[in-house]
Amino acid sequence: xxxxxxxxxxxxxxxxxxxxxxxxxxxxxxxKQKNQADVADYSKEDNGxxxxxxxxxxxxxxxxxxxxxxxxxxxxxxxDASVDIPAVNRVPVYQVTEKEYTQDFIDTVTETFFGDAPIxxxxxxxxxxxxNIAAELASWKEELAAGNFDLEAAxxxxxxxxITEEEYKGYLQDIIDQLxxxxxxxxxxxxxxxxxxxxxxxxxxxxxxxxxDQEHIYNYQIENFNGYxxxxxxxxxxxxxxxVFWTEYQLLGNYxxxxxxxxxxxxxxxxxxxxxxxxxxxxxxxxxxxVKDLGLLDMTLYDWDYAVLRTSQEVEEAEEEVSKVQxxxxxxxxxxxxxxIPLTYTSDWGGGLESMEDERETWYYERLEILVTDDxxxxxxxxxxxxxxxxxASSVQLMKFAEIMEIFKNMMSISNAEVSIYENKRVxxxxxxxxxxxxVYEPNTGSKSGTLIPVWDFFGGFEDETLVDGETMFGRxxxxxxxxxxxNAIDGTLIDRGLGY
Amino acid sequence: MAVTRFNFQGFFTNPKTILTLGLGFILSYFLxxxxxxxxxxxxxxxxxxxxxxxxxxxxxxxxxxxxLLIFLFSDVPKLSPVTPxxxxxxxxxxxxxxxxxxxxxxTGIYLGAVALSTSVLCMKHSFVGNIWSKTAALLGYSRLGExxxxxxxxxxxxxxxxxxxxxxxxxxxxxxxxTLGFLILAVNLITGKNYGIFAGIVYSIAGxxxxxxxxxxxxxxxxxxxxxxxxxxxxxxxxxxxTYARHSFGYDKLPTLLQSYLVFGGILMILFLLSLRxxxxxxxxxxxx
Numbered sequence: 001x002x003x004x005x006x007x008x009x010x011x012x013x014x015x016x017x018x019x020x021x022x023x024x025x026x027x028x029x030x031x032k033q034k035n036q037a038d039v040a041d042y043s044k045e046d047n048g049x050x051x052x053x054x055x056x057x058x059x060x061x062x063x064x065x066x067x068x069x070x071x072x073x074x075x076x077x078x079x080d081a082s083v084d085i086p087a088v089n090r091v092p093v094y095q096v097t098e099k100e101y102t103q104d105f106i107d108t109v110t111e112t113f114f115g116d117a118p119i120x121x122x123x124x125x126x127x128x129x130x131x132n133i134a135a136e137l138a139s140w141k142e143e144l145a146a147g148n149f150d151l152e153a154a155x156x157x158x159x160x161x162x163i164t165e166e167e168y169k170g171y172l173q174d175i176i177d178q179l180x181x182x183x184x185x186x187x188x189x190x191x192x193x194x195x196x197x198x199x200x201x202x203x204x205x206x207x208x209x210x211x212x213d214q215e216h217i218y219n220y221q222i223e224n225f226n227g228y229x230x231x232x233x234x235x236x237x238x239x240x241x242x243x244v245f246w247t248e249y250q251l252l253g254n255y256x257x258x259x260x261x262x263x264x265x266x267x268x269x270x271x272x273x274x275x276x277x278x279x280x281x282x283x284x285x286x287x288x289x290x291v292k293d294l295g296l297l298d299m300t301l302y303d304w305d306y307a308v309l310r311t312s313q314e315v316e317e318a319e320e321e322v323s324k325v326q327x328x329x330x331x332x333x334x335x336x337x338x339x340x341i342p343l344t345y346t347s348d349w350g351g352g353l354e355s356m357e358d359e360r361e362t363w364y365y366e367r368l369e370i371l372v373t374d375d376x377x378x379x380x381x382x383x384x385x386x387x388x389x390x391x392x393a394s395s396v397q398l399m400k401f402a403e404i405m406e407i408f409k410n411m412m413s414i415s416n417a418e419v420s421i422y423e424n425k426r427v428x429x430x431x432x433x434x435x436x437x438x439x440v441y442e443p444n445t446g447s448k449s450g451t452l453i454p455v456w457d458f459f460g461g462f463e464d465e466t467l468v469d470g471e472t473m474f475g476r477x478x479x480x481x482x483x484x485x486x487x488n489a490i491d492g493t494l495i496d497r498g499l500g501y
Numbered sequence: 502m503a504v505t506r507f508n509f510q511g512f513f514t515n516p517k518t519i520l521t522l523g524l525g526f527i528l529s530y531f532l533x534x535x536x537x538x539x540x541x542x543x544x545x546x547x548x549x550x551x552x553x554x555x556x557x558x559x560x561x562x563x564x565x566x567x568x569l570l571i572f573l574f575s576d577v578p579k580l581s582p583v584t585p586x587x588x589x590x591x592x593x594x595x596x597x598x599x600x601x602x603x604x605x606x607x608t609g610i611y612l613g614a615v616a617l618s619t620s621v622l623c624m625k626h627s628f629v630g631n632i633w634s635k636t637a638a639l640l641g642y643s644r645l646g647e648x649x650x651x652x653x654x655x656x657x658x659x660x661x662x663x664x665x666x667x668x669x670x671x672x673x674x675x676x677x678x679x680t681l682g683f684l685i686l687a688v689n690l691i692t693g694k695n696y697g698i699f700a701g702i703v704y705s706i707a708g709x710x711x712x713x714x715x716x717x718x719x720x721x722x723x724x725x726x727x728x729x730x731x732x733x734x735x736x737x738x739x740x741x742x743x744t745y746a747r748h749s750f751g752y753d754k755l756p757t758l759l760q761s762y763l764v765f766g767g768i769l770m771i772l773f774l775l776s777l778r779x780x781x782x783x784x785x786x787x788x789x790x
Binding site: 031 | 543544546626627628629630632633634635637638639641642643644645648655658659660661662728750751752753
């Protein structure tokens with residue numbers, strides 16, 4: 001009995017200590033609950049009256065300036081931004097589902113971009129002939145016979161930290177055995193058979209090569225991964241021994257533009273236009289025509305960028321990579337416009353996972369991007385198109401702009417909390433605030449259905465300063481389409497664009 | 502009740518109980534230490550029950566905590582010279598229900614002790630209100646949670662309040678502990694020896710040790726289909742059923758809480774029937790101590 005009383009007394013003391021030691025419950029709720037029933041809860045009654053413009057209702061300014069810093073000063077947020085709000089007076093919420101690609105749609109895409117140009121299956125087009133394999137086989141045999149191995153390079157090639165001579169010889173012999181087997185099966189010459197691109201529901205990725213002419217060869221890829229996607233990309237066989245890549249030349253915000261532009265700042269806009277050999281309007285007309293031919297009438301131009309084609313090649317004598325500008329053009333980004341409100345274009349493709357243990361089937365955001373040069377269409381990304389479903393609510397009540405900004409400033413400070421541990425300082429500049437639609441997953445309805453909801457996005461760049469081995473390193477980053485934070489305009493909850501909820 | 506009461510005789514003075522609760526406190530300290538460190542570093546308040554929730558926040562933490570439960574329940578059913586007396590006065594089913602109550606209450610005491618430990622550890626910074634704290638937000642929304650291995654899932658926080666989360670977590674842990682305790686009991690009864698502890702360990706780590714890579718090799722699934730293996734593991738591993746964050750929040754095909762409750766209920770029913778059957782043929786050996 002005495003024992004029981006003792007135990008009860010200890011427990012009671014602990015509880016009292018626990019409670020008396022407690023702080024007051026904060027009034028501010030930082031983590032808001034996401035409740036899917038909210039959309040209906042936030043519906044506004046439509047009494048037929050013409051209401052004020054959305055920006056007036058939200059009490060939003062045309063521009064917004066503010067500056068805040070964390071307590072220890074390691075994180076600073078500088079906002080000097082334009083505030084972009086669609087010119088509407090109501091914001092509906094819509095359901096969306098994945099657009100099922102059909103053979104008709106594939107035919108339309110093929111016709112739009114390639115007409116009746118010959119198309120070949122990639123596997124056949126790039127198959128190795130006996131001659132190709134014999135050449136490769138000879139080079140490996142030569143390497144094995146020479147015996148003077150660079151084991152450091154060999155280890156790197158096979159992804160190992162170290163490699164012994166015997167191990168390397170074993171690997172070489174395996175390669176030679178495999179190539180000898182391939183040689184037996186390889187054709188004498190390439191036999192290219194024209195094919196018609198077809199929607200293969202079994203295979204998740206299948207590719208074709210299109211020969212418009214000897215100089216215009218395209219890779220035409222149809223995928224069913226994170227939703228249906230079609231990608232078209234021009235090959236540059238003349239640069240076959242180099243890295244070839246297009247970079248966006250972004251029109252920068254109003255701060256330290258040149259420094260933040262990085263590697264693309266070595267050309268002026270007029271130089272790019274001269275290299276492109278065409279004006280933006282001309283390129284836009286070409287891209288618009290393709291969008292019209294595809295029958296994607298809901299898609300409108302959201303923004304555009306200059307694009308620069310670069311090649312890079314390692315020069316052994318100089319022991320460095322030499323980069324050259326080869327061409328220029330224009331990227332056009334199209335997004336769906338629903339009830340006069342565009343889906344906000346960001347550089348985030350979505351389809352992300354919380355970790356490799358994630359159990360979700362993912363879905364990319366809808367994207368339509370077209371790269372135009374004076375040679376015609378150079379690249380196309382036609383990713384995860386939506387089918388617009390029913391209107392879930394005809395008009396929803398949005399939080400006031402001031403409330404959203406309060407959440408934004410608080411949550412930027414919280415989401416950058418690690419700065420005080422890992423970096424000396426970080427300054428985040430916001431130059432563009434946008435209200436637009438975003439697709440979020442609709443819980444319990446399958447992985448390819450969602451809801452278009454209004455969200456606020458905050459765009460800009462950042463600079464950071466880190467101490468690495470006693471040396472201060474400076475970093476700069478600017479991507480005008482990278483949203484630093486996405487906030488649900490209805491209830492103020494945060495949305496992770498990578499995850500899609 | 503008499504059986505349960507009998508099982509609890511000397512429970513708090515039993516070295517095994519003292520060791521389990523002591524180790525439970527040490528475990529709570531290690532699992533909540535980092536969260537408390539963040540609260541101190543950022544001078545941020547912490548909700549009193551949050552460290553307890555993070556102590557059982559992922560499968561690794563639940564596994565660590567359940568190892569102590571295996572130790573605590575290694576000797577169920579509690580047998581003594583008076584056991585034949587009970588078995589001659591009450592039905593075997595009622596005797597088993599007494600064991601069931603014992604496991605339930607012992608689990609409750611263990612979880613209560615862990616909750617108390619974590620609450621006491623963080624009391625300097627804690628508050629009792631039913632909202633997630635700034636520390637939780639710092640751990641969830643920044644890289645801190647991931648880097649410090651604190652399982653503070655944003656998905657969980659944004660779906661439920663701390664106390665609601667605690668109630669659901671307690672039900673899951675109770676379901677897990679009961680199935681674990683009854684598995685040990687059933688195997689001990691069936692084999693007539695203390696092999697139940699091994700069955701308990703296998704039960705706990707089976708799902709944990711099933712590697713997605715190995716399953717991928719067997720099934721031949723592509724990278725992008727890896728989620729199917731993760732979903733499968735989410736269903737077959739009892740540890741996953743016991744972990745709140747490894748449930749469906751509407752975005753995947755993991756079990757819902759209700760489904761996990763039913764899974765535990767089903768397992769428990771089977772184990773109860775097996776124990777009852779084994780009890781009919783069980784040879785009680787008493788050494789007269």
